[in-house]
Amino acid sequence: MAVPVAFFGVFFAYPVAAIVGRGLKADGSWRWGRFGDVLSRPDIGQVLWFTTWQAAVSTALTLLIALPGAYVFARFEFPGKQLLRAVVTVPFVLPTVVVGTAFLALLGRGGLLDELWGIRADTTVWAILAAHVFFNYAVVVRTVGGLWAQLDPRQEEAARVLGAGRLAAWWRVTLPALGPAVAAAALMVFLFTFTSFGIVQILGGPAYSTLEVEIYRQTARLLDLPTAAVLTMVQFAAVGAILALHAWTVRRRETALKLVDPAQTVRRPRGVGQWALLAGVLGTVLLLILLPLGVLIERSLDGPAGYGFDYYRALRSVEASGGTFLVPPLEAVWYSLRYALVATVIALVVGGLAAAALTRRAGRFVRGFDALLMLPLGVSAVTVGFGFLITLDKPPLDLRASWILVPLAQALVGVPFVVRTMLPVLRAVDGRLREAAAVLGASPLRVWREVDLPMVRRAVLVAAGFAFAVSLGEFGATVFIARPDRPTLPVAVARLLGRPGDLNYGQAMALSTVLMVVCAVSLLVLERIRTDRSGEF
Amino acid sequence: MRTTKKMAVGAAAAALGVSTLAACGGGSEDSTSSDGTKSKTVTLVAHDSFAASDSVLKEFTEQTGYTVKVLKSGEAGEALNKEILTKGSPQGDVFFGVDNTLLSRALDNGLFTPYEAKGLGQVRADVRLDDAGHRVTPVDTGDICVNYDKAYFTDKKLAPPESFADLTKPAYKDLLVVENAEQSSPGLGFLLGTVAAYGDDGWQDYWKKLKANGVEVVDSWEQAYNEEFSGSAGGKKAKAERPLVVSYASSPPVEVLYAEPQPKEAPTGVATGTCFRQIEFAGLLQGAKNEAGGKALLDFLVSKTFQEDMPLNMFVNPVVDGAKLPALFTDHGAVVDKPQTVAPEKIAKNRDEWIQSWSSLVVK
Numbered sequence: 001m002a003v004p005v006a007f008f009g010v011f012f013a014y015p016v017a018a019i020v021g022r023g024l025k026a027d028g029s030w031r032w033g034r035f036g037d038v039l040s041r042p043d044i045g046q047v048l049w050f051t052t053w054q055a056a057v058s059t060a061l062t063l064l065i066a067l068p069g070a071y072v073f074a075r076f077e078f079p080g081k082q083l084l085r086a087v088v089t090v091p092f093v094l095p096t097v098v099v100g101t102a103f104l105a106l107l108g109r110g111g112l113l114d115e116l117w118g119i120r121a122d123t124t125v126w127a128i129l130a131a132h133v134f135f136n137y138a139v140v141v142r143t144v145g146g147l148w149a150q151l152d153p154r155q156e157e158a159a160r161v162l163g164a165g166r167l168a169a170w171w172r173v174t175l176p177a178l179g180p181a182v183a184a185a186a187l188m189v190f191l192f193t194f195t196s197f198g199i200v201q202i203l204g205g206p207a208y209s210t211l212e213v214e215i216y217r218q219t220a221r222l223l224d225l226p227t228a229a230v231l232t233m234v235q236f237a238a239v240g241a242i243l244a245l246h247a248w249t250v251r252r253r254e255t256a257l258k259l260v261d262p263a264q265t266v267r268r269p270r271g272v273g274q275w276a277l278l279a280g281v282l283g284t285v286l287l288l289i290l291l292p293l294g295v296l297i298e299r300s301l302d303g304p305a306g307y308g309f310d311y312y313r314a315l316r317s318v319e320a321s322g323g324t325f326l327v328p329p330l331e332a333v334w335y336s337l338r339y340a341l342v343a344t345v346i347a348l349v350v351g352g353l354a355a356a357a358l359t360r361r362a363g364r365f366v367r368g369f370d371a372l373l374m375l376p377l378g379v380s381a382v383t384v385g386f387g388f389l390i391t392l393d394k395p396p397l398d399l400r401a402s403w404i405l406v407p408l409a410q411a412l413v414g415v416p417f418v419v420r421t422m423l424p425v426l427r428a429v430d431g432r433l434r435e436a437a438a439v440l441g442a443s444p445l446r447v448w449r450e451v452d453l454p455m456v457r458r459a460v461l462v463a464a465g466f467a468f469a470v471s472l473g474e475f476g477a478t479v480f481i482a483r484p485d486r487p488t489l490p491v492a493v494a495r496l497l498g499r500p501g502d503l504n505y506g507q508a509m510a511l512s513t514v515l516m517v518v519c520a521v522s523l524l525v526l527e528r529i530r531t532d533r534s535g536e537f
Numbered sequence: 538m539r540t541t542k543k544m545a546v547g548a549a550a551a552a553l554g555v556s557t558l559a560a561c562g563g564g565s566e567d568s569t570s571s572d573g574t575k576s577k578t579v580t581l582v583a584h585d586s587f588a589a590s591d592s593v594l595k596e597f598t599e600q601t602g603y604t605v606k607v608l609k610s611g612e613a614g615e616a617l618n619k620e621i622l623t624k625g626s627p628q629g630d631v632f633f634g635v636d637n638t639l640l641s642r643a644l645d646n647g648l649f650t651p652y653e654a655k656g657l658g659q660v661r662a663d664v665r666l667d668d669a670g671h672r673v674t675p676v677d678t679g680d681i682c683v684n685y686d687k688a689y690f691t692d693k694k695l696a697p698p699e700s701f702a703d704l705t706k707p708a709y710k711d712l713l714v715v716e717n718a719e720q721s722s723p724g725l726g727f728l729l730g731t732v733a734a735y736g737d738d739g740w741q742d743y744w745k746k747l748k749a750n751g752v753e754v755v756d757s758w759e760q761a762y763n764e765e766f767s768g769s770a771g772g773k774k775a776k777a778e779r780p781l782v783v784s785y786a787s788s789p790p791v792e793v794l795y796a797e798p799q800p801k802e803a804p805t806g807v808a809t810g811t812c813f814r815q816i817e818f819a820g821l822l823q824g825a826k827n828e829a830g831g832k833a834l835l836d837f838l839v840s841k842t843f844q845e846d847m848p849l850n851m852f853v854n855p856v857v858d859g860a861k862l863p864a865l866f867t868d869h870g871a872v873v874d875k876p877q878t879v880a881p882e883k884i885a886k887n888r889d890e891w892i893q894s895w896s897s898l899v900v901k
Binding site: 221389495 | 892
């Protein structure tokens with residue numbers, strides 16, 4: 001308990017508080033009036049409105065498109081299902097920068113649609129919404145589909161026998177049972193899109209900004225720290241509210257539903273309607289998920305001299321980046337992997353200890369701690385990165401020039417995933433086993449090693465995989481603290497996209513592809529070791 | 538299991554701020570290299586548009602023994618802000634690319650260590666804005682003006698625009714691309730030009746008209762000039778569609794230079810009534826690891842060698858008396874008689890507010 005609390009205190013609460021203090025304090029006194037000043041500005045009002053609006057629409061669209069998918073995955077058995085499940089999940093572990101780049105390759109200048117029909121849809125709301133749906137499709141399919149697969153179909157059948165129509169039976173029986181899961185998924189999607197940074201940064205153009213992008217803009221471009229601080233607080237409050245709602249729905253979800261083994265509920269599709277539904281879902285996956293990724297790969301190979309690995313070769317030289325980097329962009333791969341590895345270890349230790357503490361105790365305090373651990377998911381990563389810069393610069397913690405800053409920031413985002421994955425498994429360990437071991441003379445450490453560890457080993461691996469993928473793709477905080485001589489992959493991609501010319505564009509596509517492959521591989525490894533399929537994600 | 542434990546110990550150590558990690562083989566990779574080459578490298582942090590010939594940088598190494606590492610840190614505004622945010626622990630030794638529009642922001646934040654460059658005496662007096670403090674050294678000037686694609690206007694039998702006022706005429710609807718004043722120094726320069734021309738209470742109306750006339754805003758000069766402007770070599774390749782762009786009075790000669798074969802006449806022209814005079818500075822960063830090298834580099838930036846190399850690399854004018862302009866510049870460059878100017882104090886006082894209003898008006 002002490003380690004996670006200390007970790008969060010030093011690397012999360014303190015930097016964020018420092019930033020906010022810097023923005024809201026003047027001559028030693030707090031200027032709360034700045035809230036009113038900032039929030040009454042029309043341009044800020046517009047940002048708040050756009051952030052909320054696009055998050056709501058993204059969430060609605062994701063539900064609309066992904067719920068049929070959830071049903072198909074839950075109830076149908078068809079060849080290639082395992083592979084497809086993995087494919088669907090790939091977007092979720094992809095760094096937002098890669099998602100942005102893929103949609104740019106599809107919709108942007110010189111993109112696929114531009115070449116075919118002269119359509120350019122980047123810098124429009126549609127591009128942002130499409131990318132958000134792409135990104136969050138898996139959240140709904142996994143959260144809702146996992147539960148749907150375990151609902152007993154006989155309940156619905158009973159309703160039908162009692163004279164309810166097909167729709168009425170679904171409406172009265174299945175939907176209420178699914179409700180909390182749908183709500184939880186919707187809130188998660190809303191949270192991710194509300195705090196969207198990388199995607200909006202790349203696809204939004206100058207006109208659209210979410211709160212997170214606006215915080216970045218106010219800090220990095222305008223050096224207007226008071227405004228940035230106010231916006232951080234606003235986002236903090238909004239995220240807190242969303243998380244509280246989410247925690248409440250998750251608790252409701254644990255109400256007594258009669259769950260059965262998923263294997264009993266799946267069957268092959270029957271009849272035209274069901275086959276059409278399956279075909280529709282497959283078509284959606286093809287268009288929405290495989291097409292952007294395919295285009296991304298295609299663009300990365302479409303070199304100046306026809307198809308080939310020219311852009312990948314260019315990644316090996318410093319010259320090709322024209323001084324944007326001090327090292328060849330390809331080196332970013334090694335930096336990224338190293339950072340992510342260290343971040344994963346930190347996240348596992350902190351998250352593991354936190355999860356252990358949460359299983360041992362119960363009560364209001366612990367629930368609060370649980371929610372606290374989720375906060376980094378939604379507190380402006382930009383603020384955290386920037387907070388690192390201005391707080392961790394004095395002894396004893398003079399880390400500003402140190403490479404450890406990056407993994408620390410990444411670990412903050414990884415911890416919630418670790419806790420979410422470990423907690424259910426740890427809670428399922430029977431306490432009497434531990435007591436028995438202790439009675440037989442094992443030390444606490446040995447109890448943990450001999451009893452808990454074998455049971456949670458798989459969960460640890462899954463958690464590690466998630467933490468690794470999330471660390472690899474972290475962009476909001478690292479954009480501030482990764483130095484140009486040691487860039488991470490997402491930062492390198494964003495920098496390349498900001499430079500004109502085919503070579504930079506091609507290199508950005510190639511580097512994105514590399515990043516996508518690394519993430520996809522780590523995810524496929526996850527899929528192999530996954531145990532229970534009703535995970536939160 | 539043994540490895541897990543070892544890693545856990547390592548991570549706990551890392552979380553406690555000990556930056557050695559035996560378990561991951563990462564090791565500490567501080568920028569100080571162990572073989573002592575560090576003091577022989579001087580790092581120049583610059584905006585993305587910095588460019589110099591390799592031969593000239595080699596000459597600097599021969600003269601002083603220092604090797605220059607150039608670190609491009611983003612657009613002018615963002616590059617400067619990054620340095621301000623990490624003041625005291627800079628990414629390099631010298632910063633190049635703060636111009637007269639952003640100068641006060643750098644000085645107010647105490648970004649630079651004062652240093653009087655050798656050879657400052659040769660620099661024109663009118664660009665030495667910080668002679669009292671010597672915190673920054675002037676390096677180049679440029680006139681930020683609208684450039685036009687000659688071929689387009691010849692084809693359309695349309696006279697190219699000459700003044701700010703022309704740009705709002707229906708004949709030039711949807712033709713102009715400008716840079717974002719929040720990030721890009723030409724973008725901000727053009728905005729200040731309109732402020733100077735239309736006054737404190739008239740410039741916003743002017744931009745409203747410009748917006749109604751379909752002006753496009755992109756984030757950087759590089760993007761505007763090399764991707765959106767139909768007159769540049771890069772723009773032609775990217776099938777760009779806008780024949781008007783905010784760039785420099787010295788851009789046309791560069792188009793001649795890079796064209797194969799070199800044309801008799803530049804493919805682009807300059808609307809001389811739309812210009813704003815920009816001065817770019819360099820300074821020794823507070824907390825630089827290699828101060829001696831940084832000072833030597835500042836001396837070099839105002840040496841004839843560098844000053845005469847600059848025009849064809851960065852499309853700017855030298856500030857040192859007696860630095861010769863390449864023939865290409867005298868043949869094809871536009872001479873701007875009356876560029877718009879805004880007093881430095883006035884810029885310092887109003888800049889952020891102007892940028893904010895401009896942003897709400899034009900971009901959002």
